[in-house]
Amino acid sequence: MKYISTRGNAPAKTFTEILLGGLAPDGGLYLPEQYPQVTRAELDAWRKLSYADLAFAVLSKFATDIPVADLKAIVDKTYTAAVYSNGRADSDFSQITPLRKLDDNVFILELSNGPTLAFKDMAMQLLGNLFEYALAKQNEELNIFGATSGDTGSAAEYAMRGKKGIRVFMLSPNGKMSAFQRAQMYSLQDPNIFNIAINGMFDDAQDMVKAVSNDHAFKAKYKIGTVNSINWARVSAQIVYYFKGYFAATQSNDEHVAFSVPSGNFGNICAGHIARMMGLPIGQLILATNENDVLDEFFRTGVYRPRDTRHTYETSSPSMDISKASNFERFVFDLVGRDGAKVREFWSKVDAGGSFDIKDTPYWDNLPKFDFASGKSTHQDRLKTIRELWEEYGVMVDTHTADGLKVGLEQRRPSLPLVCLETALPAKFAETIQEALGRQPERPAKLEGIENLPQRCEVMDADVEKLKAYISAHVPQ
Numbered sequence: 001m002k003y004i005s006t007r008g009n010a011p012a013k014t015f016t017e018i019l020l021g022g023l024a025p026d027g028g029l030y031l032p033e034q035y036p037q038v039t040r041a042e043l044d045a046w047r048k049l050s051y052a053d054l055a056f057a058v059l060s061k062f063a064t065d066i067p068v069a070d071l072k073a074i075v076d077k078t079y080t081a082a083v084y085s086n087g088r089a090d091s092d093f094s095q096i097t098p099l100r101k102l103d104d105n106v107f108i109l110e111l112s113n114g115p116t117l118a119f120k121d122m123a124m125q126l127l128g129n130l131f132e133y134a135l136a137k138q139n140e141e142l143n144i145f146g147a148t149s150g151d152t153g154s155a156a157e158y159a160m161r162g163k164k165g166i167r168v169f170m171l172s173p174n175g176k177m178s179a180f181q182r183a184q185m186y187s188l189q190d191p192n193i194f195n196i197a198i199n200g201m202f203d204d205a206q207d208m209v210k211a212v213s214n215d216h217a218f219k220a221k222y223k224i225g226t227v228n229s230i231n232w233a234r235v236s237a238q239i240v241y242y243f244k245g246y247f248a249a250t251q252s253n254d255e256h257v258a259f260s261v262p263s264g265n266f267g268n269i270c271a272g273h274i275a276r277m278m279g280l281p282i283g284q285l286i287l288a289t290n291e292n293d294v295l296d297e298f299f300r301t302g303v304y305r306p307r308d309t310r311h312t313y314e315t316s317s318p319s320m321d322i323s324k325a326s327n328f329e330r331f332v333f334d335l336v337g338r339d340g341a342k343v344r345e346f347w348s349k350v351d352a353g354g355s356f357d358i359k360d361t362p363y364w365d366n367l368p369k370f371d372f373a374s375g376k377s378t379h380q381d382r383l384k385t386i387r388e389l390w391e392e393y394g395v396m397v398d399t400h401t402a403d404g405l406k407v408g409l410e411q412r413r414p415s416l417p418l419v420c421l422e423t424a425l426p427a428k429f430a431e432t433i434q435e436a437l438g439r440q441p442e443r444p445a446k447l448e449g450i451e452n453l454p455q456r457c458e459v460m461d462a463d464v465e466k467l468k469a470y471i472s473a474h475v476p477q
């Protein structure tokens with residue numbers, strides 16, 4: 001399988017090439033030339049598989065240049081109960097992503113039982129093992145460059161710490177993450193981990209990652225790779241749990257389900273969109289935003305209008321404080337019939353700080369066929385959902401999952417079972433849980449007192465040249 005850029009002006013590449021390469025040279029994001037299709041016979045067989053075997057089946061369709069035995073070994077090493085057993089004590093960790101039933105038709109798919117207590121671990125642990133494998137084969141090094149609003153950063157650092165030939169430079173919005181998220185990242189003392197707190201929001205940090213990646217000479221000289229969902233391998237690993245969640249919530253492959261997805265950078269729901277394009281019977285993909293509702297605005301009005309830093313709010317679901325959703329470009333590529341020139345036209349406006357509007361185009365009429373619904377959730381909604389879940393079911397959810405549940409319950413078609421993706425554990429957002437419930441969330445014993453550990457991080461303005469100088473100074477020549 002080959003991968004092409006959403007902007008239509010880059011050579012087609014293999015899975016391993018884009019694994020290490022990140023952003024396409026024309027500034028676009030890679031996608032498969034065609035989505036592989038899953039037959040009914042495959043769906044029937046996959047229903048019975050363990051998580052690791054299912055991941056192997058799905059990823060075999062994408063990572064076609066990795067020898068089968070090697071891919072199997074990487075996947076088996078990644079998806080073990082030992083790695084994914086940091087969640088609630090009453091979860092069935094052997095399932096890797098257990099499905100928690102709230103009532104006959106409403107479920108939570110637990111994706112946050114990995115080492116950093118967020119869904120990012122589902123793909124990031126695999127990415128760490130894929131990087132290690134590909135770099136060893138090529139006898140190469142990689143300087144990973146990433147942006148985080150709170151969870152990608154710690155997931156990447158935990159997955160890459162101590163890995164040979166890999167350094168991680170992670171940009172985070174200074175002072176905007178929860179105390180727990182900051183401690184998870186900044187307390188790491190490994191010599192291959194570099195935390196840089198940017199005076200700005202996540203969008204500024206992500207823009208810097210893209211600017212550095214678009215400097216092709218710098219990228220080649222310093223062997224820059226990415227761990228954000230810019231990296232196709234991240235998205236492909238996230239596709240797996242849509243299949244797993246679907247099988248767990250249904251009895252047969254004749255049924256359809258709705259997935260509700262707390263969204264920010266559009267990576268998670270993009271994986272759902274691709275699972276659906278591959279043939280998974282998804283009846284609805286429900287996108288939930290917090291007060292930063294750029295994506296909800298698009299699905300309601302056809303206008304995509306990213307906001308600047310001043311109009312991006314700090315909320316109690318901080319990992320979704322995003323106004324410029326990177327992966328949205330992947331979805332729009334499909335929406336416009338994979339017309340790279342059209343994507344270039346739209347993103348020339350977005351990259352210049354503007355917007356685009358599809359309302360009076362055929363693309364708007366095309367939108368319903370992708371089965372998206374959307375809505376937004378506010379701080380008060382979050383508190384209410386957290387309280388209701390706790391009182392009614394004795395289940396504590398984090399603030400982002402609460403956004404997903406609120407919007408999912410509002411937007412679902414009643415005929416469909418609703419699977420809400422749990423994107424983090426409450427322990428990461430204790431302040432809001434305290435406000436909602438008057439009690440502290442539980443956390444795994446090994447993370448007790450993490451906020452009291454010494455922290456190290458470099459504070460920097462959102463200045464690409466300063467960042468490049470920092471990287472040059474910390475990468476041995």
Ligand SMILES: Cc1ncc(COP(=O)(O)O)c(C=O)c1O
Binds near residue numbers: 118262263268
């Ligand atoms: C806890 C949590 N929920 C939801 C999201 C939004 O996911 P995505 O950026 O894939 O849309 C993020 C960040 O990505 C997150 O960390």
Ligand SMILES: N[C@@H](CCOP(=O)(O)O)C(=O)O
Binds near residue numbers: 153202228265267
């Ligand atoms: N919410 C994310 C933002 C980055 O998303 P990614 O999926 O593109 O890595 C975070 O927690 O950092």
